Amino acid sequence: MTRVSQSTPPLLSVEHLTHLYAPGKGFSDVSFQIYPGEVLGIVGESGSGKTTLLKSISARLPPQTGRILYSPGAAAPQDLYALAESDRRRLLRTEWGVVHQYPMDGLRPRVSAGGNIGERLMAMGQRHYGDIRREAGRWLEDVEIPLARIDDFPTTFSGGMQQRLQIARNLVTHPRMVFMDEPTGGLDVSVQARLLDLLRHLVVEMELAAVIVTHDLGVARLLAHRLLVMKQGVVVESGLTDRVLDDPHHPYTQLLVSSILS
């Protein structure tokens, strides 16, 4: 039998990753790969370890065992936690983005909306104030925040606007990978749809790779190419999103899917 050669290397490889706070708390022996332009959804109930896993793969929590390989820039794959702390921090400010569930966790409250976006550009070495402000303005409009709000503090924004501002702040540097924790959690349904549409658009347009943690299977279906289903720290099922949701094999996935109101 012949196979299509998949010559593109994965962007991120997670190998047998474990971090347990206590038995069944955290995650255990998780492996997967992400390719450029691919969106991976991690679903499961609260306490299943998905947020902890997201922290670990986004360089914010060292695993107890296992490793994560990432190729910064065009370099060869490197062990993420073998990098110097400063290199990991730079990665998070430039090639990666992290979108927190609570937008104010990812924004600076005493810095203007424009400043929140511009900060990442400055971290990339841009110094021209006019350029940075123009770029920040363009991103505000991309995420549908009125340009007139550029000098306002994010604390004066609604939850939905804060979340969109956080996304703009992360995407302004054209990251290759974005990690999102419940990006639509806590938002009105009408605002959610708007945000989902925006995310879907950006992912396609920028060829972003993304990992999205969510307990909302509708969000997962709309955004993710592949799913990991987690229960008590273990991946119980994985595969193509529509296959996992329409033909779930594991008892827990079946329970999850059958619990949706339709």
Added chain:
Amino acid sequence: MQNHQSNTQLRVEHLSKTFVLHNQNGTRLPVLRDANLTVDGGECVVLHGHSGSGKSTLLRSLYANYLPDEGHIWVRHQANWLDMVQAPAREILAIRRHTVGWVSQFLRVIPRIGALDLVMQPLLELGVDRDQCRARAEALLVRLNVPARLWPLAPSTFSGGEQQRVNIARGFIVDYPVLLLDEPTASLDDRNSMAVVGLIEQAKQRGAAIVGIFHDEGVRRRVADRLHDMQPPQAVETC
């Protein structure tokens, strides 16, 4: 993987599938047992059998929406033969983009995306020029009698029949070598049914291999080159 006729596009070998309902006392529902099917380019095979005979399960398996327990589904994808049962998710997504198209009754509405954009999307993703995609999408929507005033609107507010026709247009916008049709004419009136029949005949003429489920006798007679009889495996087992 031997003896493939030069024009065969799809070959199902010894496919079996049993649903296990873990949360309902582990009920086992055997739906497919040793299913075999070969489809050539330019022919339309209609799956035929009673409700519960596994037509829908087979069709969904051909799209890798369901995962069979055993057997192979060989699809000619570009210059290679790939097995939809074994292929990793990334390859299946590539097969769905280029080779195997799906037309179902249900439109999965994407919030805030207009009908015309929804129809264009699969062709745009192949890198085809935007104007060309639009022209093609408009021609299909005209053919399927979707009024032009609806094109810019998100279909969530459309009637059932309008949504269905938008979805059919979306399914036919790419000239997929393999087309899977899940009752595309159900609940359409005669005029629109005939428009769909016209699209199917056109796809056959360009050499598409088509597998479909059609309950409407008249439509089935028009499009089917042959019927593929399906028998349900033996009764439900509980363990």
